[in-house]
Amino acid sequence: MGNNSFEGFSFDDERKIKICLAASSGGHLEQIMMLKPLALKYDGFLVTEKTAYSTPDPDLNTYYLKQTNRHEKTFVLNTITNAVRSIRILIKEKPNYLISTGVLATLPICFISKLVGIKVIYIESFAKVNSGTLSGRVMYKFADMFIVQWKEMLKVYPNAKYYGGIY
Numbered sequence: 001m002g003n004n005s006f007e008g009f010s011f012d013d014e015r016k017i018k019i020c021l022a023a024s025s026g027g028h029l030e031q032i033m034m035l036k037p038l039a040l041k042y043d044g045f046l047v048t049e050k051t052a053y054s055t056p057d058p059d060l061n062t063y064y065l066k067q068t069n070r071h072e073k074t075f076v077l078n079t080i081t082n083a084v085r086s087i088r089i090l091i092k093e094k095p096n097y098l099i100s101t102g103v104l105a106t107l108p109i110c111f112i113s114k115l116v117g118i119k120v121i122y123i124e125s126f127a128k129v130n131s132g133t134l135s136g137r138v139m140y141k142f143a144d145m146f147i148v149q150w151k152e153m154l155k156v157y158p159n160a161k162y163y164g165g166i167y
Contacts, residue, residue, distance in 0.1 A: 019044035020095040020113070021060075022106040025051045025067065031101045031126055034166040036060065038099075045093055047086075049105045063089045068105040083108040090116065097121060102135035114142055121145045124153060126165055132156045 019042045023032035029048050038044065039060060046057060050064035065085055066078040086109035098113040099121045100106050114120050122139040124132065126149045132140070140146050140157050148157055149165045 016096070017042040018093065018095040018097075020047060020089075020093065020098040020109070020118075021045070022047040022098055022100040022109050024103045024105045025049040025053070027127065028101045028103055028125065031123065031166060032099070033057075035099060042097075045095075047089060047106065047109055061093075065105045065109070070104060078105075079108060083112065086112050090118070099123065100139070101125065102133060102139070104135060107135060107138065110139060110143075114144075119144045121147065123147045123166065124149065124157065124160070126150075128153065130156070 019039050021032045021035055021039050021044055023029045025048060032046075036057070036059070039046070045061040045063065047063045047065060049067040051067055056062045063085070065082040068075060068078045068082065082105055089109065090112060095113075095118055097119045098110060100110055101123045102125065110120055110122070120143045122136070122143040122145070124136040124147065128136070129150045129152055132153070136157070140160070146157055146160045148154060148160045148162050151162055154160060154162055
């Protein structure tokens with residue numbers, strides 16, 4: 001994944017490429033940050049959840065979404081808030097590609113990106129070896145490229161691409 005093209009995509013004019021890295025907090029954020037060199041090469045920025053432990057990356061323009069939990073009463077309101085924030089971010093930044101490791105808080109920016117013609121690349125969690133995540137199962141249906149980090153996951157997602165781990 002370290003070169004300037006993903007299988008199935010071509011970066012026609014490298015001067016015009018802009019990448020959005022999107023991930024919730026914790027391990028998903030840690031995974032997406034493994035792609036920081038790619039974001040720096042292609043004018044990238046980061047979208048993640050705002051938590052008590054959030055610290056901005058000095059090298060990447062960072063935008064924050066509301067932390068979302070589907071079991072909380074504020075789930076619907078937070079999802080709507082994240083959708084509105086996502087629209088504002090996408091209008092301002094105008095990325096060509098969105099690369100996400102999930103989860104729930106980032107689904108609105110993934111859906112909106114797809115709707116407006118931004119190529120969406122989803123990377124299923126490194127922690128999943130034999131079964132998919134809820135977000136992964138949703139994203140598998142509409143992502144332009146779906147990547148798994150374990151060969152065994154091709155049984156779960158037969159049309160996915162396997163490149164190994166991003167660690």
